Amino acid sequence: xxxxxxxxxxxxxxxxxxxxxxxxxxxxxxxxxxxxxxxxxxxxxxxxxxxxxxxxxxxxxxxxxxxxxxxxxxxxxxxxxxxxxxxxxxxxxxxxxxxxxx
Numbered sequence: 001x002x003x004x005x006x007x008x009x010x011x012x013x014x015x016x017x018x019x020x021x022x023x024x025x026x027x028x029x030x031x032x033x034x035x036x037x038x039x040x041x042x043x044x045x046x047x048x049x050x051x052x053x054x055x056x057x058x059x060x061x062x063x064x065x066x067x068x069x070x071x072x073x074x075x076x077x078x079x080x081x082x083x084x085x086x087x088x089x090x091x092x093x094x095x096x097x098x099x100x101x102x
Contacts, residue, residue: 019090023083030075031068035082036100044100048074078102 018038026035033048048071058064081102082090093099 016095017087017091018095019082019085019087022094023079026075026079026082028079030079031072033071033075035075035079039094041098041100 022035022038025038029035031048031052033045033052036042036045036048052068052071055064055068058067078101082094085093
């Protein structure tokens with residue numbers, strides 16, 4: 001029986017790659033910044049969450065109806081970007097390189 005090597009090679013991302021989770025959260029809960037929190041970007045997650053929450057009281061003056069969609073659209077775009085990248089690209093860009101936006 002041949003011995004299989006289970007160590008990490010440079011061309012494959014390690015097990016902690018969060019691409020699929022971050023992508024799905026970006027698409028479905030992007031307005032709340034959930035995908036940012038999963039990747040460890042607390043400040044960026046709070047920015048998205050804050051814009052979303054501040055938009056509710058602003059709906060009384062109709063501005064909130066427009067500003068509420070800003071974090072939702074950002075989350076949707078980022079979720080699609082995350083899912084369409086290869087595992088290695090995602091890992092190097094967002095988990096190693098810590099690129100916070102797009």
